[in-house]
Amino acid sequence: MRGIRQLAKHLDISIGTVSRALNGKPDVNEETRKRVLAAAEELGYVANQSGRSLRQGTTNVIGLMIESSKETVENSDNFFLGLTGGLQSVLARHKLDLVMLPCPSDEDPHEYVKRMVARRVVDAMILSATQRIDKRIDFLAKAKIPFIALGRSSSGGNYTWIDLDFEGVAACAVDRLVAKGHRRIAIAAPSNDVNLGYVFVEAYRRSLERHGIEYDPALVIRVKSSEQGGYQAGHELVRLEPRPTAIILIYELMAIGLYRRMVEAGVVPGRDLAVIGFREEPRARFLQPTLTCFRMSLRDLGVELAETLLATMPAYAEFYPKGARSTIWPLELVAGESDAFSLDA
């Protein structure tokens, strides 16, 4: 039998009481509860999730969807793994488990989400890598499945998201560079349809205009979000005429490839070219000269994601009175040597 029935028989009480004791219901004699908990511990009993799910209509599992495209696999650092600690610390309060759902690269992400939701393997979803037009968002919103998106999108109307403060990063980077006398500032942006590319480049454009610098589309270098992309960006940079005196990178690993290409071209970052990287990255810590970039805590972001997601779920909303507000996640400047020179000098 090996289920609640067996445990109940062992204790010589009804399965209903066992269930109530295990689930912390108030109407159970404390003495009884103790006996039940002790026996469960001793016999290694844990409720079968399928039984619970079927009865309650919930799985108590939250899914973090990950796209495992070749590009993600080869180049991403463990961004998502970095989030899990924070996510789990919140979910554990409610005995919710986190699973990562890798969408096969040959399956349409939209179909994948539909399948996972229809099968009821998770109660709620955390989406990432949002596209400008993202059918997953429309689907989840229409199906009334709780979800949160890590990233903005034009889709889905009034859904809940958290996104990095690309505007703040772009503005801060441009301000710094302009203050040092730079006027020709290039930017390396992702070549695919991921939404952050649009948001970032737009913020860059507005920041330039705020300083009375005309936006020049030729300075927007479209490359892959990878180390190789950074190398490619460097390659295109040195061919621009006149050459930009500064470059802003939108992806953390680009800096490594860019530096490499600069060495080849005899261009010294921090002297001949100002470089501002994006997110601080352990693997970029060795760069010489040290990279000016932006810092954030993946763990804290995970906490915020989980709390905001739970706030959208009726069963947990009461614990998160701040509600399901979409938020912009700030990053903090880490000044390095890579932009520490003035052009006038």
Added chain:
Amino acid sequence: MRGIRQLAKHLDISIGTVSRALNGKPDVNEETRKRVLAAAEELGYVANQSGRSLRQGTTNVIGLMIESSKETVENSDNFFLGLTGGLQSVLARHKLDLVMLPCPSDEDPHEYVKRMVARRVVDAMILSATQRIDKRIDFLAKAKIPFIALGRSSSGGNYTWIDLDFEGVAACAVDRLVAKGHRRIAIAAPSNDVNLGYVFVEAYRRSLERHGIEYDPALVIRVKSSEQGGYQAGHELVRLEPRPTAIILIYELMAIGLYRRMVEAGVVPGRDLAVIGFREEPRARFLQPTLTCFRMSLRDLGVELAETLLATMPAYAEFYPKGARSTIWPLELVAGESDAFSLDA
């Protein structure tokens, strides 16, 4: 209602027939099956997994367990994400889904596995980062839960595993270096209890002895499996007296840190020091001189892992007549410039 009942009513047949049609049972009229499949497609019906699981006693989900320690998060490349493509291509044949189970760093991996198994969230497990003594393996073996370990261990008796060919890599690396005249060959090995460290160092020792070179424990440099660890290994290397003329690295990202430290020390890889890296890595592709290392296909390894795991499961064994054999996964040498010099020269 929104379940098989509703779909059956819509089609005006019994739920049993609907179920049989959907599950590809042979005893269904082809005409009926077509109608059912069409209606399911149209109405977006997918069987609720909890109902199926409860009835069948299986979840149709396979879990890939990942330890999200700080070290893994900061330094691992997406090794696991690289496996998912191959894993899923096999699992999809049997309509099995893959989920990644990140073990919180503050939870004991052994407890985590117990909880996941007791809750019945997965039918089988893929373990990684096996320790020399690994309680998870003992537990799963005793509980008769199907599993496969990526990595050998002393635990669990006669379980099924796939492991990289550390012996082959070590022998190949030592042979190459000795052929070039090297006699003082250092090795950078992981400082924790992960099993591969033991296997690799042991193979290195035997390879040396095969060439009549005495094994010198001082040349085994214990560092973290990370870029920083590589830097640290370089640091210790230059202090060894007399300095080794070659070094073998056991972790892919070590090379980047090692090169960095060599530049600082004025030691030129490929001229003053022969370097052989471990697994070929996109991020190490830029190194100058190019790194001699070993290549493998993560996708193919994923396929092998999935097929071998399924061979251990009674329900799928018939499809995998090769059976559940433990295997050593070969790596192929990629000759670079980092060891392309002879000592006698």
Added chain:
DNA sequence: CTGAAAGCGCTTACAG
């Protein structure tokens, strides 16, 4: 505070 019973959505012997 506890027990008996219903029922969540499926699949699968069993009858016909």
Added chain:
DNA sequence: CTGAAAGCGCTTACAG
């Protein structure tokens, strides 16, 4: 080939 019914392991109104 199809239908009616049992039952997987739980939780939760409902009675007492």
